[in-house]
Amino acid sequence: MVRRSSGEQAALYIRRLIFEGRLRQGDRVPQDEIARVLGVSRIPVREALLSLEREGWVTIRPHRGAFIGALDEAAVRDHYQLYGLVFGFAARRATERRTPELVDRLGRICDALDREDDPAGIARLNREFDRLILETASSPRLRAVLRAMVGIVPGNFFALVPGAIEAEREGGRAIWTAIRDGDPDAAAGAYTRMLRRQGDLVAALFAARGLFAPPA
Template sequence: MKLKSVDISKTASAATIVFDALRKAIIEGDLKEGEPLRQDEIARMFNTSRIPVREAISRLEEQGLVKTQRYKGAVVSGLSAQEAQEIFDLRAVLEPEVIRRAVPRMSKEALAQAKECLVAFSQSSDPMTWGDLNRDFHATLYREAGLQYHMDVIDNAMDRVDSYLRAQLVLSNGSERANDEHIAIWEACAAGDADLAAALTREHITGACDALLQTLNKLG
């Protein structure tokens, strides 16, 4: 199993550490669709008991990243085209509204940080960095709205599709298009145009959805 192990035998938040490590491995594609999550093996890797491992897997199942199969136990979940469409439909409603509310409150520091993410994304030739930089760019702008519950929902939605979005950026050469769209969104935020930022964000999400559905068809 491709998973970075940590000795957490003396750590109080063992379940959280296991959860974070498994979540990261799933999102980044180190744990593939259908790969079993064997509690004994994971417990040994983290030098802990099965109890925090079971709790971590249960949390992953709540987020849709893991499912329980008969005779196999917990395995990494796949993503159907229908599920992807539903997730992106939600994002296309939620994220434009979040950025609309963020723009009037946008600080110079947030704009500068988002631009750093944007520049790093455009200059990176390593596909493994694109997913994190993409999420950091959007999250930096969205946080200015001060809507933490909305952010939690967006994060969960992104977790569900993240590994597929990373594949889509590589297979469809989508990084160049994403970069151009990021620039336009950032410029709208910098200009204080909330309606334009919202419209561009919605177009960005629906375009990514179309590209992802094509990727899922190829992977299927």
């Protein structure tokens, strides 16, 4: 289980309100109500809003409050492209440092993904797959970069995003094959393609939910 601070919990809650359409572009964020619902003071809510402003979810106006900003489709796609570049770097490094044990464990995860249909199980296997790649890459700087990147789908990605499970299965298998074959370029490319595909799926979902601002 991932332990979240009160500020992180508040940020996740606000993302869910936006994702579910309960807060839309231009709406004022009800800070007192959010604090009451979460059972926290306004301090974690303010911390959440500062974080969400950096991510582009809200705009803070001095002496007026925080307001929901306009989500941008290009920004959503860029988010996953950047994830792809970072994990692609990790996959390249892991391929160069691969061991028979790593290849075997990643292969078994891919087999388990093919058999698993529960989104919670898929998420667990995905975390294990990524963890093995990152541990083998062995780059503290890489981990620091990833800690600064926050998921934009507020909940179980595989339960909420149609097509995400298939993309994970196919992408994971391609990454494993490249690592097994000792091809760093192919491993990096496979990770990048998988996350680009996931970005396309998220963009389509957000568009279907009406979360993007209409064209000017």
